[in-house]
Amino acid sequence: MSLDAETVRRIAALARIRVKDEEVTRLQGELNHILAWIEQLSEVETEGVEPLPGAMRMKLKMREDVVTDGDLHDAILANAPDRADNAMGSFFAVPKVVE
Amino acid sequence: MTAPTDLTLAEARAALAAKRISARELAEAHLAAIEKLKDLNAFITVTPERALADAAAADARIAKGEARPLDGIPLAIKDLFCTTGIRSTAASRILGNFVPPYESTVSAKLWAAGAVCLGKTNLDEFAMGSSNTTSAFGNVVNPWRRRGDNRDLVPGGSSGGSAAAVAARLCLGATATDTGGSIRQPAAFTGTVGIKPTYGRCSRWGIVAFASSLDQAGPIARTVRDAAILLREMSGHDPKDSTSADVAVPDFEAALGQGVKGLRIGVPKEYRLDGMVPEIEALWQQGIAWLKEAGATIHDISLPHTRYALPTYYIVAPAEASSNLARYDGVRYGLRVEEGGDLDDLYEATRGAGFGAEVRRRILIGTYVLSAGYYDAYYLKAQKVRALIQRDFDEAYKIVDAILTPATPSSAFAIGEKQDDPVTMYLNDVFTVPANLAGLPGISVPAGLDASGLPLGLQVLGRAFDEETVFRVAAAIEAAAGFDALPQLRAA
Numbered sequence: 001m002s003l004d005a006e007t008v009r010r011i012a013a014l015a016r017i018r019v020k021d022e023e024v025t026r027l028q029g030e031l032n033h034i035l036a037w038i039e040q041l042s043e044v045e046t047e048g049v050e051p052l053p054g055a056m057r058m059k060l061k062m063r064e065d066v067v068t069d070g071d072l073h074d075a076i077l078a079n080a081p082d083r084a085d086n087a088m089g090s091f092f093a094v095p096k097v098v099e
Numbered sequence: 100m101t102a103p104t105d106l107t108l109a110e111a112r113a114a115l116a117a118k119r120i121s122a123r124e125l126a127e128a129h130l131a132a133i134e135k136l137k138d139l140n141a142f143i144t145v146t147p148e149r150a151l152a153d154a155a156a157a158d159a160r161i162a163k164g165e166a167r168p169l170d171g172i173p174l175a176i177k178d179l180f181c182t183t184g185i186r187s188t189a190a191s192r193i194l195g196n197f198v199p200p201y202e203s204t205v206s207a208k209l210w211a212a213g214a215v216c217l218g219k220t221n222l223d224e225f226a227m228g229s230s231n232t233t234s235a236f237g238n239v240v241n242p243w244r245r246r247g248d249n250r251d252l253v254p255g256g257s258s259g260g261s262a263a264a265v266a267a268r269l270c271l272g273a274t275a276t277d278t279g280g281s282i283r284q285p286a287a288f289t290g291t292v293g294i295k296p297t298y299g300r301c302s303r304w305g306i307v308a309f310a311s312s313l314d315q316a317g318p319i320a321r322t323v324r325d326a327a328i329l330l331r332e333m334s335g336h337d338p339k340d341s342t343s344a345d346v347a348v349p350d351f352e353a354a355l356g357q358g359v360k361g362l363r364i365g366v367p368k369e370y371r372l373d374g375m376v377p378e379i380e381a382l383w384q385q386g387i388a389w390l391k392e393a394g395a396t397i398h399d400i401s402l403p404h405t406r407y408a409l410p411t412y413y414i415v416a417p418a419e420a421s422s423n424l425a426r427y428d429g430v431r432y433g434l435r436v437e438e439g440g441d442l443d444d445l446y447e448a449t450r451g452a453g454f455g456a457e458v459r460r461r462i463l464i465g466t467y468v469l470s471a472g473y474y475d476a477y478y479l480k481a482q483k484v485r486a487l488i489q490r491d492f493d494e495a496y497k498i499v500d501a502i503l504t505p506a507t508p509s510s511a512f513a514i515g516e517k518q519d520d521p522v523t524m525y526l527n528d529v530f531t532v533p534a535n536l537a538g539l540p541g542i543s544v545p546a547g548l549d550a551s552g553l554p555l556g557l558q559v560l561g562r563a564f565d566e567e568t569v570f571r572v573a574a575a576i577e578a579a580a581g582f583d584a585l586p587q588l589r590a591a
Contacts, residue, residue, distance in 0.1 A: 016447050018450070018452075031463060032485065037522050041480055052482055052485045054342070055312060056344075057538060065339075081435035095442055
């Protein structure tokens with residue numbers, strides 16, 4: 001499987017990363033080189049093998065479904081690049097999304 | 100008297116307990132060393148005021164006879180661990196001036212044990228790299244140089260700043276993280292000891308996530324004993340990380356004295372690469388001979404899927420990274436780039452400007468292998484091969500107690516070398532990646548020098564949650580190797 005320039009642009013759009021037109025060709029080469037190298041996995045017989053999603057060797061612990069933390073409004077907003085403070089409270093601010 | 104910066108962590112602990120040195124003197128000596136060797140660029144942030152305050156508190160406790168296990172020990176923290184009130188960058192532009200309002204569990208445990216915070220060490224951006232050349236804060240320089248050659252060498256990566264700081268004696272130990280070799284490879288390149296414990300041994304809470312099913316924290320130190328002391332304090336169950344294991348934390352230091360008599364050591368034939376550097380092969384044979392002499396038995400074993408570990412890793416790790424790094428959106432913290440337009444434009448502009456080339460490549464690969472139509476062919480396939488890799492180890496550990504391999508396929512290389520294409524750089528982790536995929540503990544121990552005078556490491560792998568055996572074997576190698584070479588650039 002080899003990526004064309006259009007696919008590179010589509011993946012970048014899916015990942016929400018702006019890629020300049022002049023970068024597409026170089027990225028296409030790099031990504032195809034990596035994918036061609038990864039391709040060797042197709043040699044491995046994996047019929048009937050159960051996929052392993054993680055290395056955890058024990059059952060994940062469940063915790064009680066209770067509130068253990070909270071009321072951290074100021075701490076959460078402390079690093080906001082832009083914020084709006086008004087009569088309703090304090091908020092993260094973003095460009096207008098609803099007309 | 101030995102310079103304070105030349106003490107091992109265990110020696111400093113004894114000197115503090117005997118009141119031969121104060122925490123303040125130790126902190127001041129290391130802060131001066133950091134300043135003297137700042138051209139190594141090992142630190143992104145130095146915290147002298149915090150260090151002196153921590154030292155004063157430690158001295159007060161020691162005076163009252165209430166010393167904690169690491170009281171007065173100056174440590175450096177990889178800048179992937181969030182630290183309350185101290186800027187935390189992951190060596191990326193995209194985190195901007197992020198100052199965490201919380202502390203990672205691992206660093207919190209170290210402070211609770213009395214350790215002194217010297218600052219935050221440099222790394223590859225988001226821990227993605229094997230040379231510490233992808234940091235937004237510049238390359239880290241390896242304190243070691245080739246004989247008769249003044250070129251700067253890489254310290255390895257991604258924990259390059261931690262490894263360089265420990266090797267150059269800027270701290271007594273440092274935290275690090277290992278997703279595909281990021282503790283063990285830089286330890287090998289700098290003549291230090293680095294252990295990646297079993298997946299689940301250390302909490303990942305508060306560590307900037309790269310690939311959550313592979314990431315694991317561990318220490319880098321100058322001796323096996325120092326690494327054992329630090330790992331004990333870093334380990335333990337944490338309700339805030341559902342993958343942290345609720346198992347007892349042994350006294351790893353106590354295991355060191357047990358020796359290796361009767362232990363069965365496996366030597367996997369698949370780790371013998373075509374065209375392997377003869378010095379690495381020779382070192383491996385030397386390691387086998389040392390362990391035999393110390394009373395272990397040596398067994399040829401096979402880990403048949405070894406050669407597929409790296410390509411498996413380069414599907415799994417980017418896939419998880421592309422999900423984890425989706426959180427950097429320019430809205431809640433970190434960098435924001437606004438060039439007009441709507442919210443999607445803000446995301447794209449911020450992420451386009453904030454991520455470096457290697458991080459961007461991995462996010463794109465990850466996005467592709469998870470995208471509709473390719474998920475089965477790449478991601479699911481990789482998870483199946485991962486299962487086979489784990490099965491290889493499970494079979495091997497029916498026959499042996501630990502496995503001995505080289506840590507890296509070469510010694511440290513010059514800044515700029517091996518950068519012709521990404522895959523060449525990826526091959527650095529050929530010996531370390533399988534343990535991450537299988538979730539097993541692995542340590543790198545300095546065992547000798549190559550012809551150019553650079554350190555080389557041997558790797559010991561163990562069973563899940565059997566770091567004690569890993570430490571025993573590492574201690575035997577350390578004792579037999581008698582590695583006492585020093586880097587050209589160092590504090591005292």
